[in-house]
Amino acid sequence: MNTEMILSLIDKYFEGNTSLQEENQIRDFFLAGVSIPEEIAPLKEYFLSIDKFSNTLPSDNLEEKILARIDQEEKKRKLNRSFNIRMYITSGIAAAFILLIGFQQTIKPTGMKSTVEDPMLAMQIVTSAFAEVNKNMGKGMTNFQYLNQVSKATEPVSKIQMLNNSMEKAAKVHYFNKGYKAFQNMHEIPNTDK
Amino acid sequence: MDQQKFHKEVLPLKGRLFRLALGYLKDTDDAEDAVQEIFVKLWKMRSSLEKYRSIEALAVTMTKNFCLDQLKAKRRSEVGLDKVVARSGGTSPEKHSEESDLMGILKKILPELPEQQQLVFHMRDVEGLELKEIEELTGINYNNIRVVLSRARKTLRNKLIKIESYEYGNDSVTY
Structure with missing residues (x-):
């Protein structure tokens, strides 16, 4: 050239x-x-x-290194995957267990258990319990005696009501008389009152 | 994409990606580490690789971005270190011998180019790709590639000649 x-x-x-x-x-x-x-x-x-x-070339074992890294990543991924699956299963079981306990606690009846084995003793306890109830109920009823006093006190008020009713009826008779007098005057009907 | 196809179609890119990474990172070990990282990433996305128009373009872009990230991280961590080196009196003997090496000089000045020029120069002059291929891989317009390439070559030439004249005390460089 x-x-x-x-x-x-x-x-x-x-x-x-x-x-x-x-x-x-x-x-x-x-x-x-x-x-x-x-x-x-x-x-x-x-x-x-x-x-x-x-013409620079990478080292001869670069491909090996790459494949080893990929292999390592694959192992890590598989490990993570199996760990995740195990975690899902474990957490699923745990959640189911918690739900089960929850339901059991909610549904379980809170019935009382018998603590006395002797029937006679049980009868005695029950009788004394009822007596206690009766006693307390009597105490409670004494408070109702005040209601009787209130009823007595309001009796005169009901009498005034009756008087009012009578007065209303008397007023009606008065109005009737007035009307009849006016009728008499119009038609010259002789007064029969005398 | 299965393992066999990955080995056949993706793994052969290792040399090209290595040189690309070397151009950015300037260090053989760092470049090999970068290539390994890129292949692991490509392997992880193997199920979607066939959706891409060009796996090579994807690999080149990934390598370039990875190297730029590495350089940024390195620069951040070396800010303090540079001060120490400057105080201790410059580069080590090993570093000096590497830089005086031909390829060492190119490795040193190549990263000084703008990102686009560096990539286009690398693809054409280092990897020997046709301009059409570079257009496909980078998405840069065919005519622009010529302009970018010309600028990159001239900048590198000037920098290289400057270093040579400085190192050998040759003031008679005329080109």
């Missing part, structure tokens, strides 16, 4: 207009390192460093 050609290619390269093939030609030119014109000699390092970088 002559100088003019390589200079032209390099210009094209830095303008971003070269094809991959042309770029390889430039690289090969510098890699060969034969008769590099002085003006482009500093670019040798540039193209060689790119070439070196392009």
Whole structure:
């Protein structure tokens, strides 16, 4: 490749207009390192460093490392999954157990248990309990005696009510008399009162 | 996607993803770790991989994003460390020998490019992809790829020549 050609290619390269093939030609030119014109000699390092970088490979065991990491992640995921399943089951059982206890506490009758085995003693206790109830009930009834006093006190009031009723009836008779007198005057009916 | 298909179609991307990660992270071990992480992520989403137009485009995007996240995290954690190194008098001998290496220089200056230029340069000059393929993988317009590529190449050339002239005391660089 002559100088003019390589200079032209390099210009094209830095303008971003070269094809991959042309770029390889430039690289090969510098890699060969034969008769590099002085003006482009500093670019040798540039193209060689790119070439070196392009051929950089990861370590041979990178794929193994990747697969080992993936395997590790899979194990972790499976472990987490089985842990989650176990947690779901355990919490499910626990929840069911709590519900069961709750229901049992709610539904369970709170019946009293017999603490006395001797029937006669039981009878005695029950009788004394009823007597106690009777006594207390009597005490309570004495409070109702005050009601009788109230009834007596309100008796005169009911008499006044009866008087009122009689007075109303008398007033009605009076109005009737007045009306009859007016009727007599109109039709000149002789007064029979005399 | 079953295991066999994953091995056949996804695993062969490891070399390309490794170099891409290396371009960003500059360290071989970090790049390999990044690639492993990406493959684990791809494996986890294997059931939905076939929905994607291009698994390679997906893997490239995931790798790029992962590396950028790593760099951000690294920068944050190294803020204090940088001060210590600066006070102790610069880089270590190992670091210096690595940087003087050809590929070391490229690895050093490549991350200085804008993200898009870095990606396009990597795909074309490192991976040797056709512009059409780059368009499909990155979604960048065909004509824009040429412009981006040209800018990336010129910036890298200038930076590389600057480093060379500084290291070898060569002031006669004319290109």
